[in-house]
Amino acid sequence: METPGSKRLLRKKSLSRSYDENLMDDYLDNQLGGSTRKRFRTKQELEKETEKEAMIALSLGFPIDALHEEERKANVVSQLDGKEQNDYIVVRNHILARWRANVQAWLSKGQIKETVSNEYGQLLNSAYDFLMFNGYINFGVSPPFKAQMPEEATEGSVIIIGAGLAGLAAARQLLAFGFKVIVLEGRNRPGGRVYTQKMGQKGNYAAVELGGSVITGIHANPLGVLARQLSIPLHKVRDKCPLYDPEGRPVGDEIDSKVEHIFNRLLDKVTEFRQIMGKSAADISLGSVLERLRQMYTVATKPEEKQLLDWHFANLEYANAGCLSHLSAVYWDQDDPYEMSGDHCFLAGGNWRLIEALCEGVPIFYNKTVETIRYGNDGVEVIAGDQTIQADMVLCTVPLGVLKKKTVKFIPELPERKLKAIEKLGFGLLNKVAMVFPSVFWGEDLDTFGCLSKNSATRGEFFLFYGYHTVSGGSVLVALVAGEAAQSFEQTQPSTLLHRVLSILRGIYGPKGVEVPDPIQSICTKWGNDPLSYGSYSHVRVHSSGSDYDILAENVENRLFFAGEATTRQHPATMHGAYLSGLREASCIYRASRGSKPIHNPRKSFRKVVGVSDTLVNLFKYPDIAFGNFSFVFDPSNQDPKSTGILMVTVDSFSSELGDDNGKVKNTQQSDKQPLKLYTTVTRVQAHELESESEVGGVESQLKYLCKSLGLKLMGSDSFALIANSLISNVASRRARVRNRRVAVGNVSYK
Numbered sequence: 068m069e070t071p072g073s074k075r076l077l078r079k080k081s082l083s084r085s086y087d088e089n090l091m092d093d094y095l096d097n098q099l100g101g102s103t104r105k106r107f108r109t110k111q112e113l114e115k116e117t118e119k120e121a122m123i124a125l126s127l128g129f130p131i132d133a134l135h136e137e138e139r140k141a142n143v144v145s146q147l148d149g150k151e152q153n154d155y156i157v158v159r160n161h162i163l164a165r166w167r168a169n170v171q172a173w174l175s176k177g178q179i180k181e182t183v184s185n186e187y188g189q190l191l192n193s194a195y196d197f198l199m200f201n202g203y204i205n206f207g208v209s210p211p212f213k214a215q216m217p218e219e220a221t222e223g224s225v226i227i228i229g230a231g232l233a234g235l236a237a238a239r240q241l242l243a244f245g246f247k248v249i250v251l252e253g254r255n256r257p258g259g260r261v262y263t264q265k266m267g268q269k270g271n272y273a274a275v276e277l278g279g280s281v282i283t284g285i286h287a288n289p290l291g292v293l294a295r296q297l298s299i300p301l302h303k304v305r306d307k308c309p310l311y312d313p314e315g316r317p318v319g320d321e322i323d324s325k326v327e328h329i330f331n332r333l334l335d336k337v338t339e340f341r342q343i344m345g346k347s348a349a350d351i352s353l354g355s356v357l358e359r360l361r362q363m364y365t366v367a368t369k370p371e372e373k374q375l376l377d378w379h380f381a382n383l384e385y386a387n388a389g390c391l392s393h394l395s396a397v398y399w400d401q402d403d404p405y406e407m408s409g410d411h412c413f414l415a416g417g418n419w420r421l422i423e424a425l426c427e428g429v430p431i432f433y434n435k436t437v438e439t440i441r442y443g444n445d446g447v448e449v450i451a452g453d454q455t456i457q458a459d460m461v462l463c464t465v466p467l468g469v470l471k472k473k474t475v476k477f478i479p480e481l482p483e484r485k486l487k488a489i490e491k492l493g494f495g496l497l498n499k500v501a502m503v504f505p506s507v508f509w510g511e512d513l514d515t516f517g518c519l520s521k522n523s524a525t526r527g528e529f530f531l532f533y534g535y536h537t538v539s540g541g542s543v544l545v546a547l548v549a550g551e552a553a554q555s556f557e558q559t560q561p562s563t564l565l566h567r568v569l570s571i572l573r574g575i576y577g578p579k580g581v582e583v584p585d586p587i588q589s590i591c592t593k594w595g596n597d598p599l600s601y602g603s604y605s606h607v608r609v610h611s612s613g614s615d616y617d618i619l620a621e622n623v624e625n626r627l628f629f630a631g632e633a634t635t636r637q638h639p640a641t642m643h644g645a646y647l648s649g650l651r652e653a654s655c656i657y658r659a660s661r662g663s664k665p666i667h668n669p670r671k672s673f674r675k676v677v678g679v680s681d682t683l684v685n686l687f688k689y690p691d692i693a694f695g696n697f698s699f700v701f702d703p704s705n706q707d708p709k710s711t712g713i714l715m716v717t718v719d720s721f722s723s724e725l726g727d728d729n730g731k732v733k734n735t736q737q738s739d740k741q742p743l744k745l746y747t748t749v750t751r752v753q754a755h756e757l758e759s760e761s762e763v764g765g766v767e768s769q770l771k772y773l774c775k776s777l778g779l780k781l782m783g784s785d786s787f788a789l790i791a792n793s794l795i796s797n798v799a800s801r802r803a804r805v806r807n808r809r810v811a812v813g814n815v816s817y818k
């Protein structure tokens with residue numbers, strides 16, 4: 068069955084049902100021979116092992132007998148194409164294979180040294196550093212990795228816009244490299260287009276994917292690595308996918324295979340066509356070529372054949388989130404060679420489990436929609452609402468749809484070539500109707516089934532159903548809406564849409580004697596109207612090409628960086644592509660911050676932030692209100708009860724009650740000896756509410772009240788200084804002015 072990222076229909080037979088990560092470990096360990104046995108191996112065994120390691124490296128995108136392009140750029144060897152390069156490749160493959168054999172453990176240089184001869188020490192350093200800083204090893208969310216996080220930030224400061232997979236991947240990586248990082252997210256939740264919604268009845272919820280759902284190709288997939296690190300089982304999406312005609316009758320095997328064959332032959336013909344036409348076909352759409360070819364070869368002429376072919380076209384429109392009439396005939400499948408191999412999988416319990424793990428330890432600020440990004444030699448300034456935050460660099464991961472709408476203003480404007488690429492690349496729609504039923508009436512053994520439409524214009528409407536009963540914890544069925552139908556879908560009342568889906572389902576299951584009940588709950592997505600996305604995922608539109616993805620990925624002046632699914636030429640439109648783009652940009656930022664084309668003064672803005680933290684500490688020498696562990700400072704010129712000030716909480720020991728749901732406070736460094744000082748913004752009214760609470764309860768109850776009832780989020784001074792520097796400066800300057808006036812008035816009266 069087809070899922071985004073793989074463009075041809077694959078309805079293969081499968082044997083196994085679930086992955087067991089321990090079995091995967093054993094499998095890889097056997098493949099590698101197990102590190103402990105390595106030193107007693109014969110020459111032949113070692114050669115065999117070297118070959119296997121090369122195959123693993125190959126599956127991760129490294130050439131067997133050459134350097135990766137990035138390795139060349141990073142000058143990993145002093146001389147190309149000689150013995151040194153060959154030895155490097157063997158060492159690099161060994162490191163990659165060692166880490167992939169056990170992704171739960173941090174792989175140190177010391178461990179590699181045990182299995183690699185001393186004479187290759189330099190190559191080992193070179194390969195290890197390259198793989199480490201480019202996110203090929205030791206990435207992810209394995210709990211033991213926490214111990215490897217630097218205690219203090221030693222590198223510059225980075226603001227990341229967007230807490231989707233790209234932003235979160237970059238944030239974790241940058242924190243691990245020693246950067247000071249904050250993430251600004253416009254929504255009130257992380258994950259972006261990965262959105263697992265709890266649906267169903269209280270006490271019996273199911274986890275339902277409203278956005279990215281299928282891990283497309285499990286081999287070498289970084290999301291598979293995360294799943295293994297968290298010991299989350301994966302369920303292979305089974306290949307059985309029966310199709311039903313518009314009257315609900317099963318499509319016969321013969322005609323099904325015949326039309327599938329026609330479809331694949333037509334795509335082969337498209338390939339031949341573009342080989343003949345070359346670049347002159349750049350303005351021709353895939354849809355027009357397919358239709359011309361269909362007519363030319365007079366195939367799929369009977370109504371049922373035409374409907375079946377339309378079903379395959381809808382499937383293609385789903386994979387690309389775009390109408391065939393918009394896709395480039397030449398480049399629509401330019402990413403095919405990089406497709407992740409292996410089965411397509413669902414993650415048990417939903418993809419939010421990956422998001423949740425990725426968020427741990429990352430300072431994320433929600434409901435912060437960025438409107439302006441200023442960048443220049445002195446650093447960057449990001450404006451979200453009434454807050455202005457400065458840093459050394461900014462990583463923008465907002466979806467292509469948002470860039471197209473220009474809701475984020477760049478000062479200075481982005482380079483012309485980037486603006487053109489933003490305009491040219493396509494960003495289309497896929498929508499879903501997610502339903503939770505009282506039972507799995509469609510059959511436990513089915514993960515997918517499809518339904519044909521009577522006419523071409525509606526071929527994408529509910530053309531494919533995904534059953535998530537194996538992984539979601541409930542009887543969840545999701546109907547997909549692709550192509551043209553996905554556009555009109557958002558203008559239609561959800562009750563009408565639900566009525567249509569149910570009639571399709573009743574048309575299929577009624578004649579089988581299976582009653583289709585009303586769903587317990589249903590949700591219709593509207594990704595096109597979502598102001599933080601404006602669509603679902605990218606595709607190569609007519610007039611654009613894969614190189615537009617590269618242009619989107621280019622940084623501007625080593626200050627402004629870009630990540631996200633639409634910045635990866637190899638893996639666009641996917642969750643793993645987004646994740647990999649975040650790792651990629653973290654290493655770009657790392658290189659830029661110490662590279663030969665230096666940033667003017669990489670620490671300047673960082674110092675600004677540190678300066679703000681000092682101001683913060685000074686402000687609390689003379690608080691406006693203080694009781695118990697709480698001190699408050701306000702702008703003296705604004706007595707409005709809703710005006711915002713700053714609260715500092717001093718705690719002697721870490722309280723488990725402190726953490727909010729996102730665990731933000733848990734990230735704060737804590738010293739055993741010094742009391743911990745935490746900060747948040749607070750209104751005058753809230754300050755008085757807290758004061759009243761202090762009369763009834765102790766510090767624990769005040770903290771609970773603060774986090775749970777008032778919804779305030781405490782953070783350390785540096786993070787707070789980054790997010791609230793304009794408030795801090797404002798309060799400090801107003802207080803200074805009032806103090807000066809008092810001194811002046813005092814002086815006058817004294818005289």
Ligand SMILES: Cc1cc2nc3c(=O)[nH]c(=O)nc-3n(C[C@H](O)[C@H](O)[C@H](O)COP(=O)(O)OP(=O)(O)OC[C@H]3O[C@@H](n4cnc5c(N)ncnc54)[C@H](O)[C@@H]3O)c2cc1C
Binds near residue numbers: 232257437630
């Ligand atoms: C319906 C649907 C189904 C899909 N199915 C699959 C699938 O089965 N398999 C697969 O691999 N992929 C699938 N995808 C694609 C996949 O979900 C995305 O490619 C991936 O999640 C994108 O991640 P990202 O980090 O690039 O962007 P996002 O996840 O969109 O993250 C960007 C973040 O930026 C935030 N943001 C936007 N503007 C601002 C602003 N001005 N200020 C602050 N924050 C802002 C957004 O709120 C968002 O959180 C699907 C997508 C959709 C919509």
